[in-house]
Amino acid sequence: MADDAFTDIDGKALTLDCQSHSSFCREFTVSSPKVSIGKVMVYTCSVWLVAYAVFFFTQNTAVLSSAILITLVGMMLHIHFVKVDHESLLVIGSLGIQVSSSYASGRETTAFIEMSKIKDIVINEAIYMHQIIYYLCVLLKDPSDPNAVSSVVPLFQSSKPRLNCLVKVYKSCQEILSKC
């Protein structure tokens, strides 16, 4: 698919991949750029420099070894729990929506929402840190009252694409949802 240049709310480039498996099954994948080697270097160097400064004054070698440990563990935790490589949304008409995000370490988390529970998919506004952003979310039905919304599942939570990307996903989702 011919993509326009999509970015996230911080201005970093994103790619949106829309795959149409059939007329009522579509998959959207938002991929963020990989961890840049420069960023890793900066973080590692700053931790090590601080550790070396502390070592210089205390003459305690435990500081240096703990610094190595901290960088290693930190990096592992970061790629395992924080850094999301791509998030995908699989919409299958009459069946449901599958939301999955895969982390840089290869770990994947997946959640499935049945169509009977879904009320709609909408674009909403929220205040996030010191910005006001748009986000895409799934509205879940309240089991006791079919017209009420019981809760909201935000989509693309870690990549946070901008409005033009969200509108594209929203429109094709609505095409499928309106059919069933």
Added chain:
Amino acid sequence: MGQRKKVAAMNNLSSQKVSGGPADAVRVSSRRHNICMVSDFFYPNMGGVESHIYQLSQCLIEKGHKVVIATHAYGRRKGVRYLTKGLKVYYLPLQVMYNQSTATTCFHSLPLLRCVFVRERITVVHAHSSFSAMAHDALFHAKTMGLNTVFTDHSLFGFADVSSVLTNKLLTVSLCDTNHIVCVSYTSKENTVLRAALNPEIVSVIPNAVDPTDFTPDPSHRHDDRITIVVISRLVYRKGIDLLGGIIPELCLKHPDLHFLIGGEGPKRIVLEEVREKYQLHDRVRLLGALEHKNVRGVLVQGHIFLNTSLTEAFCMAIVEGASCGLQVVSTRVGGIPEVLPEDLITLCEPNVRSLCAGLETVIARQRSGSVPSPFSIHARVQNLYTWRNVAERTEKVYDRVAGEEVLPLDRRLRRLRSHCGPVAGSIFAFVAVLDFLFLLLLQWLVPDRGMDIAVDTTGPQGQWRQETSKHGAHSKCAMKREAETKTL
């Protein structure tokens, strides 16, 4: 009465100005503004400023302008909400300090307010109420960002005590480079011009309004065997509740068929309770406690006379509401009250017990002899005096004027601050203005303007709201969107 004539003259003048050239009028009216109303006070908080902002915004939307409101978060109500006709309200998570007013550090509100101004493409920032720190912050930031500003003052201040000296200084600084100021009465204008050392030419008077359809008379709710005096105000010192405490026993002693109906809540309730206890007036003085706005009419129509004992008042909405319900109005002659109603609809007294009692006595005598005009004739006269559409039209003219003005660049702004606000305060705030400007540059570097999504217009020329509500399916989507916000945010 000179003041009333002045009002009439002003009205004529402004209407002449518009009707002066048809081409000119068309050009002016076709101009659309993107307005952001900023105040700490908005619904769910109740009060005069809140309803003023809401009603004015609704009428401006009707005229085709785009209006958004920015206020601070109330409890769990934060984020973005939509009200009737697509009026968008930003409840920004800013820390509340005192009396629903946010803390002001001059800086911390800049990122969020900038975000609102940029994404909504605001052209005019309209701040309300001098008690609201957020309004002053917004004026300051808007100037830094190069936007035109309007400020509406809703209250009167003194000059003598320390707190008013300080607030007046702050107001001087804050209004120093505001393009236009709106006051609700001529008294309030005089007060603001003196307090903030302003050029009177940039201060307009636009009174408040009431919704006349909400306040219709209904004499069938009155008891004919008694005369009822209605008082509806917050029970605080400023509203002259101590005077009321003096009036009640004196009049009740003279007139055995006199009843008092008092709506409102506040720290001075204890004064009225003491009076009631002391003179055994439990059956004749009823304290209703806090009233919701929608219940006010139900109380007003039960009375014959409306009493207002305020000690200071910029523009008294309550007496217009009272008169609109067809009551005889008795009020103190303070602040802007003499300007509000025509002389024959109101009895003005000095703010002391004796004068108020004398005024009430004459009205009671008139009521007994039946020589008062009927409630419906009073309502018919009042209903066209103050309407929100008129307020919106006049505010629109202010926006038109402001939109054409240039915004002072930073160096001239600093010079103006220093020459206008005195060497010490001026220099301090010039320094703050420079910091604010640097902070803005930092934010523009961190989150550039083009990195922010432009918000979808709900109101204004390209407003989506009306088109969507006309289609049924889309309508339910809007409703759902609102529901979703209620749940999450």
